[in-house]
């Protein structure tokens with residue numbers, strides 16, 4: 308019986324353990340988690356979501372304070388179009404986060420950065436270009452373009468000296484999205500180095516509508532695989548979403564996948580950025596406690612725990628401090644929903660907003676408990692401690708379980 312370790316992900320001459328830990332913003336997939344994946348010979352992702360606030364927390368910068376100071380006058384203004392990012396600060400935050408991770412890297416694996424197009428930051432093209440270019444400047448091994456179609460993203464960096472040496476990949480959830488990308492991108496004469504195919508059971512935002520349950524990862528992967536073969540395109544395919552055991556991974560690798568991308572199992576690793584009490588919520592969750600809803604202002608459905616504090620929260624929009632979801636005209640669906648509720652409840656001290664959430668503030672504060680479909684199985688991956696809580700695992704333990712387990716078994720910690 309085969310295990311994941313019988314396979315290798317090949318990039319040219321380089322061979323890696325075919326396990327990729329997916330990006331999880333905001334700083335849920337920490338540098339420490341990505342470093343473990345690289346040390347163990349696989350690929351780990353850091354995330355580029357909201358890096359100025361991440362570096363404030365980790366490296367004592369004052370980016371959020373500076374921004375708030377500059378735009379404090381606008382706090383009560385429902386119009387947020389004046390709130391802009393200082394591109395120099397975005398570049399500096401990216402450089403800090405990426406270079407610290409790359410300098411600490413040990414082992415044969417790689418560290419990639421997950422970059423979400425949907426972080427439009429009130430100036431989509433300019434801010435995305437700065438984020439991508441700064442990550443390349445700081446030595447990142449690769450960039451995974453996520454959450455969006457990314458039709459123009461390669462072009463934003465095609466004059467960068469590392470455009471052809473860094474690994475560049477995209478996440479898609481359908482053959483159609485891939486075809487669109489390849490058609491639009493043909494001009495840059497550079498194919499993606501890998502394609503992550505994310506199915507409907509993943510965590511975070513979904514590349515599907517609310518009819519996500521109709522779709523199946525294996526069917527989409529097979530469709531894309533066939534298309535690539537017909538087109539004679541030799542690009543590694545990396546399925547993601549609901550691959551919970553080493554045996555699940557092997558079943559994809561045997562069908563021609565180059566690696567698998569996984570995340571949910573690592574949300575309960577010591578190295579993961581979630582606070583310890585939130586990890587316990589993930590462990591405790593039952594199947595009925597996990598919902599897919601439309602409260603994300605991005606317009607994509609998102610999977611999360613039903614008791615996530617972000618649901619129904621009516622906090623004031625945090626755009627003067629954050630503002631990552633402001634579109635090119637300075638709008639965000641949460642601002643509209645919030646203003647509607649404020650107008651409907653004049654004089655109320657606290658309001659509740661049910662249909663949208665202030666995703667920036669809540670993700671930043673670990674109050675939006677996004678998770679994968681199989682989160683309810685996490686309790687089966689560990690032991691219960693005498694106080695009733697669940698034992699948090701090491702990333703190494705989880706990685707090795709994926710790498711070496713057979714027969715759908717999950718190794719419990721010592």
Ligand SMILES: Cc1cc2nc3c(=O)[nH]c(=O)nc-3n(C[C@H](O)[C@H](O)[C@H](O)COP(=O)(O)O)c2cc1C
Pocket residue numbers: 328329330331332333335354356421423453454478505508509510511512547548549550568569570571572574677678679680681
């Ligand atoms: C807590 C959490 C946060 C996530 N955040 C992101 C993100 O910021 N960007 C992204 O592209 N994918 C995100 N994902 C998706 C993962 O990178 C990954 O592709 C997917 O969850 C794999 O499926 P699995 O969780 O069932 O293993 C997130 C997943 C989880 C569980």
